[in-house]
Amino acid sequence: MPKSGFLHPKAGGWQILALPLILFILLPILAIFFELSSFDFFASLQQRQALEAIRLSMVTSLTTVAITLIFGTPVAYLLIFQKSRFSHVLDTLIDLPTILPPAVAGIALLIVFGRQGLAGQIFNVFGISIPFTSAAVVMAQTFIAAPLYIKAAAIGFSNIEGELLKSAALDGADSWQMFRYLILPISWTAILSGSIMTWARALGEFGATIIFAGNLPGRTQTMPLAIYIGFEVDMKVALTLSAILILISFLVLVSIKFALRKST
């Protein structure tokens, strides 16, 4: 193969070919901040709708992360330390919600947990109705976002060598000690970056939320919903919330890169 020329890996030709897509991705993101400079960011931030959406988004997405940590860690554990012939099936099924269109997730949740739904009818007997509540928002977010944590934690756990666990067991460590002093220290970066990814995905959840939880300011109207409804009404609020979400997403990516670099 020739060592020089337009398409040599080090040649300038690639920079020109790469430019259109780079611009295509960067321009819309920069345009939001450019538009923002034309009005008072802090004034629209103080509007009730914006504040309520931010508060609700933070509360629900952090609740989602907490629930995912508590109930997702055992799933990741199961995937790695108790391999069976069902592990592959489970592994694939866990991935499904991340690939599904969120609207499908919303309808599926409604069919199960809606008032007329399979589980919803049982809840109804106890006077509990899930749709149109903040709990429904958390459920939609957990359904969509928890797999990201489970997969990240599972990869973290898989880095722990079996020999290490065996020798720890020989030294008389009980299972909690193994988790606390062995597994957790080794895989904490995976757990952290998985949690951050789940948090970010939960913050951005839209399709499942609007179908399963509806849209009510202060109760189920998270930031993405406020952006969608808001852009018909008040573009400024929509732009302000968009800018906040872009900044958070950026920080998330930077912090994950930082955490991963530190661990290697």
Next chain:
Amino acid sequence: MKIRLYPLILLIVLLLVATSSSHPKETPAAKNRTAPSSKQEPVAAKTLTIFAAASLTEPFNELGYIFETQYPPIKINFSFANSNILSQQILQGAPADVFASAADHFMALAVERGRIDEAGVQTFAYNHLTVIFPINNPANIHALHDLAKPGLKLVIGAKDGPQGFYIESMLTKASKSEGFDPWFKDRVYQNVVSYENSARGVVTKVRLGEADVGIAYQSDASGFAAQELGVLTIPAELNSRVSYTIAPLKDNPRAELANAFAELVLSPAGQAVLTKYGFLLPNQAP
């Protein structure tokens, strides 16, 4: 070994691209298909683009079918959405030929900004608000008062959308009238569990039984949804009259066809279709 494979793969890919792109052009069948249309007008002239309020989806789809059989080979391309969104798109230069709006305000906006000639605007139908509930009526809705029952799950259209405006006006009138307490409006709004993005979303949530009650357009509560919904008529003196207007856009090369579609909507045949889907006609409006 790996390095030697790349030129080979590249060659195969190039060959595939070359054959796939050149082949159809050279086949006589394809030539025949493209020839007649290129001799007459560009393809775009054969499509009539109609921006219509979402509540018009069913009757307009049916009218579109009638139109296409009357004017072959014209194809109709519908864009159904909330009227405020459509009027925004038209103001920004969207390539629509006809605009059918669910509220006077949004048509007036397009006239004001020079996209539509006021002389061409015609009212072709009316609609009313109506209260809908699941067929088994879980919350025992029997009168408009019941909308203020504490703990009710009510869904309505977005507060700042076209429907929200009519609901606000209806509730304000009710709060001021005899038989209602002055806090009626506030108590109703307190029962809202979701502001749906469109009036259609309201119907879906009520049909599924997730909400106890919703406020929809009368046309949405007719047709195939009617069997699954209970309907409560809002007293005429409180109800808002939603008027539907249609107009061709200015400076349009397809103006003749655009006018023909508006004429079809206003013709006896068109009005019959609108009646079928629960709309009121200009000559029978209260």
